[in-house]
Amino acid sequence: MAQPASKPVALSEEWHEKAVTRCAERGARLTPSRLAAYTELVNSDQPLTAYELVARLEDRKGKKVAPLTVYRHLDFLIGVGLVHRLESKQSYLPCSLGEHSHDSPYLLCSSCGKVDELDASRVTQLLSSLAEERAFTLASSVIELSGVCADCESAGPSA
Amino acid sequence: MAQPASKPVALSEEWHEKAVTRCAERGARLTPSRLAAYTELVNSDQPLTAYELVARLEDRKGKKVAPLTVYRHLDFLIGVGLVHRLESKQSYLPCSLGEHSHDSPYLLCSSCGKVDELDASRVTQLLSSLAEERAFTLASSVIELSGVCADCESAGPSA
DNA sequence: TCGTTATTGTTATATAGTAACATTTTGTTG
DNA sequence: CAACAAAATGTTACTATATAACAATAACGA
Secondary structure, eight states: OOOOSSOOOOOOHHHHHHHHHHHHHTTOOOOHHHHHHHHHHHHOSSOBOHHHHHHHHHHHHTSOOOHHHHHHHHHHHHHTTSEEEEGGGTEEEEOOSOGGGGGSEEEEETTTOOEEEOOOHHHHHHHHHHHHHTTOEEEEEEEEEEEEOHHHHHHTTTO | OOOOSSOOOOOOHHHHHHHHHHHHHTTOOOOHHHHHHHHHHHHOSSOBOHHHHHHHHHHHHTSOOOHHHHHHHHHHHHHTTSEEEEGGGTEEEEOOSOTTGGGSEEEEETTTOOEEEOOOHHHHHHHHHHHHHTTOEEEEEEEEEEEEOHHHHHHTTTO
16 A cells, blocks of 8 residues: 555654754754754664665655755754764764764764764864964864774674 | 977975885885876875866876776775875875874865874874773774864964 | 745756776786 | 786766755744
């Protein structure tokens, strides 16, 4: 039988709350369409590329979604600090931490594809001081570490 | 009047030496075509995108250059450690430092576009220990800092 | 409710990167 | 040197990522 035009969307109270709050703080409008995009990212256990997100939203809504629409949602969500772009993988994931997640170090597991966000002000401080030594005015930083996560490391070698 | 089929190429002895040595060490072949790509990167004061590099090589040689050819050269040069890819800008620049430049922090000036490569083992060490805390097996790291360089900072505000 | 602004839709296009396979060059070995 | 093997390059086509330009709607304030 045909799928319903729109599958139900699930976003935990916690995440939804965060999205609403973050947008309210900045007077930004969390439209249904933007929320839908955010929800897909939150419900994915791995970062998604923009086009993967397009595909999922199409599945969900049962109709075509223009890539540009998704890119606009991503720009918006990144702007309000709800989503982060992984530069080294051209993909996107929800911020699990607070305000300044953009500069957090990310741990990318090359085995399972999951990404962990670290809250490491130590790193930021060190980088700030390094930049300062060069009289470089630091605006933002990209820190992405690739390797194998603990789960995969303990599971993998035994196989 | 028509341009010569091939403009002269200049690569300082120092850089050339480095390229030759690095390739020799690994039994890799530094062909004229690869050297030409490397030379363009070295002679640019900013990182180049793959297609910018294509354009420059076409200018230089006076005939079409396939993007794929350039990507292959880039892969090669990255492989032997002569070139680094800036993830956050999808662009490429010659490594100014030694062996392990891949994990070096890069300072990207958003004003003049120039990029500085730092030799900061301190950062690598800190990141290693952070990864270790999470039992994460670190393989490689991307550290790209954006901001305004000293030159632009001192020149810019006065304008 | 009118006008303004933000958002979304639509189409086309630019930019970045890869796949598959033919051809040429280089290096090796009999 | 000839013949083979391996590496490098050429050619065409294609996939993936992202943006431009402009039209149509929807939300918001006066």
